[in-house]
Amino acid sequence: MSRILGELGAVIVDADKIAREVVEPGTPGLAALVAEFGNDILADGELDRPALAAKAFGDDEARGRLNAIVHPLIGSRTNAIVDSAPADSVVLQDIPLLVEGRMGPLFHLVVVVHVEAQERVRRLVELRGMPEADARARMAAQATDEQRRAAADVWLDNNGPEGDLDVEVRVLWERLTRYAENIRTATVVRTPPVLVPADPSWPDQARRLTDRLRAVCGAAAVRVDHIGSTAVPGLDAKDVLDFQVTVPSLAVADELAGTLAAAGFPRVESVTADDPKPAYDIGGEADPALWDKRFHAAADPGRPVEVHVRVDGWPGQRFALVFRDWLTADPQARAEYLAVKRAAAAQALGAPDLATAADRYATATTPWFDGAAVRAEQWARDAGWTAG
Known part of the structure; x- marks a missing residue:
């Protein structure tokens, strides 16, 4: 969805991408994670994400410590990108943990792209190379499908092959552009x-x-x-x-x-x-x-x-x-x-x-x-x- 909307003209603010940027080697974010979780989350000076996930997604307390470090950094960088976007643009914030953070009311519209649990596991394992146990632990720490549906103004089913959502996303783009224009013109x-x-x-x-x-x-x-x-x-x-x-x-x-x-x-x-x-x-x-x-x-x-x-x-x-x-x-x-x-x-x-x-x-x-x-x-x- 983000790819298509970006091609159509939306300003994409990718929380996952920002999350990686704020913990790159030499950043205060990476230093804070090492101080909190230990040197064994590093591999050749870079963040070993599976090692961090094994420590941070096992229980609520550890996940809370992780979020307390990275969320403010992500928020600051996100705000900078949003503030620099042209006034007449449609800004799409791609936020994997929007529901968990109860951030839905802060946005004009919430779109949830849904994938069934087993398909999510397959994609994490086959496409991202994540161990299955880590994939399931991460999913268990996230919002349920019912919670996501409750937060969604728009629900898109993405269980099919690549390209299945293209028409729906383009229809959504028409709604978003008209919505943005209506706000500008009251x-x-x-x-x-x-x-x-x-x-x-x-x-x-x-x-x-x-x-x-x-x-x-x-x-x-x-x-x-x-x-x-x-x-x-x-x-x-x-x-x-x-x-x-x-x-x-x-x-x-x-x-x-x-x-x-x-x-x-x-x-x-x-x-x-x-x-x-x-x-x-x-x-x-x-x-x-x-x-x-x-x-x-x-x-x-x-x-x-x-x-x-x-x-x-x-x-x-x-x-x-x-x-x-x-x-x-x-x-x-x-x-x-x-x-x-x-x-x-x-x-x-x-x-x-x-x-x-x-x-x-x-x-x-x-x-x-x-x-x-x-x-x-x-x-x-x-x-x-x-x-x-």
Whole structure:
């Protein structure tokens, strides 16, 4: 994959290559490894990698000492390469231990290239000359397939012969280049209001994006939640994942605008059809300004996302959570809402543009929310609901 993307124009940052560079003869990295693991990890003045692996991959404590030496060196060199890349480039960081290091939320997109365990062993032994016992010990210290799949925004199966992935990688390149251009131009991806069957992968996708938004917003976010229809199990919805970032004030929301945009979520000045302001005065808050928010959407053409940045405790922030949990708990309300959504999607069908389609969808759904808001709040009181 890296080879093809490099040929297409990506700037490749190869962690394995960097890891070798920082422990070459004469480097501080090699000196630190010798001091920690002994002279017997050297062969003719160079690092004997199988000897180091035999010592470092046998237990967690030894592997931790190895990582404490090489990871900062790799990180420093990686940052230097990334910082020197042209501003309009796509940077691919090839990181074998990305999942183990829980680094996924720090990137715009995580691609996992999967190879079955036995095939990995074969390639390490036959292509790299690694003893089979060392290959299996190294694999045992790495993330499981389940952990890798949970971290992957894109999953590529590389069990076939060389060249099998070429078409998929080129399709991925088209997504990456458009994604990068959208970030540079603050362009978001919007989709027509078309309902699709509930996708069982939505919760996993949402968890990854929740983690990414938490990493991006840091301490500025009081909480980050998956909201909207895709957060309600089993509910057909538009294939758009909605998130709510709760902040202490709109001033903080404005301070986050640039950070979110750089992370792939540019700010836009509109609301969505699934973001109603019920006429019902929830909680006695009559001031319409208390429904105000900041709205962002994804630049990634492969995953439409909407991010609602709202103030902690304001009616809109509370309603988004109550509404989600009410629909999850009440099958009748869920069925009603689905019928409303289907009718609204039918009315939006055939609209001349996305804006008109969204307006038609909103016009058809908004009246239902006025009564639904009262019922949702009654449910919250009866259930002793809290934001959790």
